[in-house]
Amino acid sequence: MLKEITVTVNGEKHTLEVEPRLLLVHMIRELLNLTGTHIGCDTSSCGACTILMDGKSVKSCTILAVQANGKSLTTIEAVAVNGELSALQEGFKENHGLHCGFCTPGMILRATELLANNPNPTEEEIRWGISGNLCRCTGYNNIVKAIIYAGAKMRGEELPSTEPQFV
Amino acid sequence: MIPQSFQYESPGTLAEAIQLLHQYGDEAKILSGGHSLIPMMKLRFATPEVLVDINNIPGLTHIVEENGKMKIGGLAREAEIEHADLLIKRFPIFKDVTKLIADPQVRNRGTIGGNLAHGDAANDHPAVMLALNATVIATGAEGTREIPIDEFFFGFYTTALQHGEILTEIQIPVPPSGTGSAYHKLERKVGDYATAGVAVQITIGDDGIVKAAGIGLTNVNPTPLRAVRSEQALIGKPLTEHSIAEAAQYASEDCNPSADLRGSEEYKRAMVAVLVKRMIHEAANRASNN
Ligand SMILES: Cc1cc2nc3c(=O)[nH]c(=O)nc-3n(C[C@H](O)[C@H](O)[C@H](O)COP(=O)(O)OP(=O)(O)OC[C@H]3O[C@@H](n4cnc5c(N)ncnc54)[C@H](O)[C@@H]3O)c2cc1C
Ligand code: FES
Ligand code: FES
Numbered sequence: 393m394l395k396e397i398t399v400t401v402n403g404e405k406h407t408l409e410v411e412p413r414l415l416l417v418h419m420i421r422e423l424l425n426l427t428g429t430h431i432g433c434d435t436s437s438c439g440a441c442t443i444l445m446d447g448k449s450v451k452s453c454t455i456l457a458v459q460a461n462g463k464s465l466t467t468i469e470a471v472a473v474n475g476e477l478s479a480l481q482e483g484f485k486e487n488h489g490l491h492c493g494f495c496t497p498g499m500i501l502r503a504t505e506l507l508a509n510n511p512n513p514t515e516e517e518i519r520w521g522i523s524g525n526l527c528r529c530t531g532y533n534n535i536v537k538a539i540i541y542a543g544a545k546m547r548g549e550e551l552p553s554t555e556p557q558f559v
Numbered sequence: 560m561i562p563q564s565f566q567y568e569s570p571g572t573l574a575e576a577i578q579l580l581h582q583y584g585d586e587a588k589i590l591s592g593g594h595s596l597i598p599m600m601k602l603r604f605a606t607p608e609v610l611v612d613i614n615n616i617p618g619l620t621h622i623v624e625e626n627g628k629m630k631i632g633g634l635a636r637e638a639e640i641e642h643a644d645l646l647i648k649r650f651p652i653f654k655d656v657t658k659l660i661a662d663p664q665v666r667n668r669g670t671i672g673g674n675l676a677h678g679d680a681a682n683d684h685p686a687v688m689l690a691l692n693a694t695v696i697a698t699g700a701e702g703t704r705e706i707p708i709d710e711f712f713f714g715f716y717t718t719a720l721q722h723g724e725i726l727t728e729i730q731i732p733v734p735p736s737g738t739g740s741a742y743h744k745l746e747r748k749v750g751d752y753a754t755a756g757v758a759v760q761i762t763i764g765d766d767g768i769v770k771a772a773g774i775g776l777t778n779v780n781p782t783p784l785r786a787v788r789s790e791q792a793l794i795g796k797p798l799t800e801h802s803i804a805e806a807a808q809y810a811s812e813d814c815n816p817s818a819d820l821r822g823s824e825e826y827k828r829a830m831v832a833v834l835v836k837r838m839i840h841e842a843a844n845r846a847s848n849n
Contacts, residue, residue, distance in 0.1 A: 395567060412567035412610070413600075434560050436598055437750075439664060448638075448667045454597050455668070458567050459590075459612065502664065523749040524662025 397461040401426070402470035410457045417441045419457035420467060428468035428497045432526070439525030442498035443467050449505040451524070468497035471504070479542040480504060486554045489538030491529035499525050503539045512543055533557075562600035569612040573619075573725065576611055577700055580723040583609040589725060590614070591634060591673035594665050595682075619672075619727060622646050627733050633672025633726040638663070640671060649733055650691065651845055652740035652758060656683050659742070662750045672726040675711070678718040678782075681752040685712060685783030687742055688729065689775030690758035695719075696728035703727070712782040734771070738762040739845030741838045744777055745830050747821060753778040754821040757810070757834035759842040767797045774806070774835065779816040779827055786810040789835060803839050807832040 394409040401424060408423060420429050420443065429452060432440030436454040443452045444466040471478045480500050483489060490496040499522060506513060506521040513521065518539050519532070527535060537552070544551050570576040580587050588607035590596060591614070599605040613619070619634035622643045629646060640646065641657035660666060660674075660683050674684040675695065688695075688708045695706040697720055704724075711719050720726060744756030756777030762770045772793040774786040789806035796802060816827035 393566060411564065413562045413564055415561065415601075418561075434601070436594060436665065439662070442664055449664050450667055451664045454594055454665075456567070456593070456597070458569070459593070459614065461569075506663075520658075520749075521663060524664045 395458050395461075397458055399457075399460045399462075400464040402466060408457075412456060412458050414457040415453055416443075416455040416457045416460055417452040419460070420452060420465070426467050426469050430494055430497060432494065432498075437526070438495070439498045439502060439522075440495055442501045442525065444501055444505060447505065447508070449502045466501065466504075468500060471500060478504075479545040480507070480538070482545065483538035483540075483542035484535070487534050487538040487541055488556070489530065489535045495525060495527040495529075499527065499535055503542070507539070507543055507546060511547060513539070515540070560601035562597070563603060563606045565600075565607055566609045567612065568609060569615050571615050571617075573616055573698060573727070576613055576616060576725060577698065577723060579609070579611050580725075581700055583611075584722060587611055589676070591676075592636065592669040593673075594661070594669045595673060595677045595679065613725065624649070624733065629731045629733060631671055631729045631731070633676075633728060634670050635672075637661075637666035637669045637671070637674075641666060650731070650740050650760075652687055652690070652742045652760065652842075655742040656687050656758070659683060659744055659746070659756075665750075671729060675729070676718060676720055676726045678712060678714075678716045680712075680715075680780060680783050681778045682783075683742070683744060683753065683756055683777055686756055686758040686775030686777040688731075689783060689785045690740065690742075690760045690773035691731045692760075692773055694730045695726055696730060697721075697724040698727040699724040705730075709785065715781055734760065734762055736849055737764060737770075737846050739842040739847070739849055741841035741845060743834055743838055743841075745834065752821075755779050755816070755827050755830040755834060757831065757838045759835070759838040761793065761798075761839065761842045761846055763798065763843060763846050769793045769796060769798055769802075772806075774810065774838075776810060776814055776831060779814040779831055781815065784814055786813060786835070788813055793839070798839070798843055803836055806839060807835040810835045 430440040432438035441453040586608040590610045590612040619632040621632040647654045693708045740760040742758045744753035758775040760773040772790045776784040788809035792805040811828040811832040
C-alpha cells in the first residue's frame with residue numbers, strides 16, 4: 393500500500409507516494425535523483441549514506457522514507473551555496489581530505505553537525521565524532537585536518553597550514 | 560537490501576498505538592529508533608507484517624528526577640542521554656555507556672527503550688540497568704506495569720514485555736551520596752559490540768563499608784547477567800584489593816561466554832575479571848568524589 397509523504401529536501405518541498413519499505417537513501421537517490429548520497433555498506437556501518445534530518449546526521453540506509461514525513465533533509469547537493477564551497481568543502485579540497493571521494497558526502501554532512509554542536513573541537517573529539525564514517529583511502533589524517541581547517545574558517549580565525557605533514 | 564513489504568502505521572497517541580498492537584497481534588512490531596529492527600528487516604531476519612512507529616507519540620522522551628527516582632522516557636535517544644547534564648551528574652555511567660554505543664549517527668536515532676526491549680545480551684544498556692537496579696515501566700491495554708530489571712531479560716532476544724505492551728519509561732532509584740558508577744567494554748574497534756562489558760555501581764558509607772553494589776555484565780552470557788556473587792563479595796566490608804579480586808574472580812567464573820570472532824571463552828572470562836576490577840576502582844573513585 394502506497395503512503396503519501398511530504399518532505400522538504402534541500403529547501404524544496406516534495407510530495408511523494410512511497411512504499412513503506414522504501415529506504416530513505418533509495419528515495420533520495422532514485423526518486424529525487426540526488427545521487428551525491430552514497431550507499432557503501434547498506435548495513436548501517438560505513439556512514440557513506442549520511443544526511444541531515446532536521447539538522448541531525450543520520451544514516452539514510454537505516455531509516456524508512458515514510459519516517460521522513462514532515463521532516464527537513466539536507467544532502468551534499470545543498471552544501472555549496474550558489475557555487476561557493478562551504479568551509480568544510482574548502483577544507484577537504486585544500487587539505488586533500490578526499491581521494492576517491494566516495495565517503496566524502498557522508499563525512500561532510502556528519503562534520504556539519506559536529507561543528508554545529510561543537511564549533512571548536514579537539515582532534516580527539518573530531519576523530520570520535522567521525523567514528524561512524526569509514527574512509528578506505530585517506531587514512532583519516534587529512535580528513536581531520538580538513539575539519540580543523542573548516543572550524544577555524546567558520547570561527548573567523550587564522551587558517552591552519554595546508555602543507556602535508558609527514559608523521 | 561530491502562525489507563519485505565509491510566503495512567506502516569504511525570499513531571499520534573499511546574492509546575492508539577496500543578490499540579493497533581492489539582488489533583494486529585503477533586503480526587505487528589514496534590518501531591522505535593529502528594537501528595536494530597531495520598537492519599534485521601533488511602536481512603529478513605524479521606518480517607513483521609505491520610510496523611507501529613512510536614516516534615510520533617509525544618511525552619516519551621523525558622529525562623527527569625522525581626520523588627527520588629530518575630525517570631527516562633522509552634523514546635529518549637542515546638544522543639540526548641549522552642548530553643543530559645543532571646542524569647550524567649547523578650550517574651556518570653551514562654556518559655561512559657552512551658559514548659561506547661555505536662557511533663554518533665546511530666546514537667541520533669537509537670532509543671534506550673529499544674536498546675532494552677531488543678533483549679540482546681550484546682547491547683550495552685541492559686548491564687547498566689542491572690547495576691543501577693532499574694525498573695521498567697510497560698504500558699499496555701490494562702494500564703501500566705512495573706517490571707524489576709531482574710525479571711526483565713528472559714532469554715535470547717526475549718524480554719518480559721508482552722505483545723501489545725510498550726516500554727514507556729525506565730526508573731532508576733537515586734542512590735545516597737558516597738555512590739559512584741562506571742561502565743566499560745572491550746571492543747575490537749570503535750562502535751563494535753562488546754567482547755565483554757562491565758557496569759558497576761557502588762555505595763560506600765562514611766565508615767568505609769560498602770553498603771550496596773550492583774554489577775552487570777554485557778555479552779558474556781545468553782542474557783544480560785547480574786554478577787550476584789561478585790556483589791556479595793563486596794557488600795558489608797571495606798573495599799580492599801582482596802575483596803575486589805574476589806569479585807573479579809567470581810564474575811569470570813559465573814559468566815557464560817561463547818567463543819566467537821571476538822575471542823575464545825577463556826579470553827573473555829579473563830577480560831571480565833580485568834574489567835570488573837577496573838570498574839570497581841573507577842566507581843569507588845567517583846563515589847569518593849560524590
Ligand atoms: C552499526 C550499529 C552499531 C551498534 N552498536 C551498538 C553497541 O555498540 N551497543 C549497543 O548497545 N547497541 C548498538 N547498536 C544497536 C542500537 O543501539 C539500537 O538502536 C538499539 O539496540 C535498539 O534501539 P532502537 O530504538 O533503534 O530500537 P528498534 O530497532 O526500533 O527496536 C528494537 C526492538 O525493540 C522493540 N521495541 C523498540 N522500542 C520499544 C518500546 N518502547 N517498547 C517495546 N518494544 C520496543 C522493537 O519492536 C524491536 O523488536 C548498534 C546498531 C548499529 C546499527
Ligand atoms: S550505506 Fe548506510 S551506513 Fe553504509
Ligand atoms: S576518499 Fe575514498 S573512501 Fe574516503
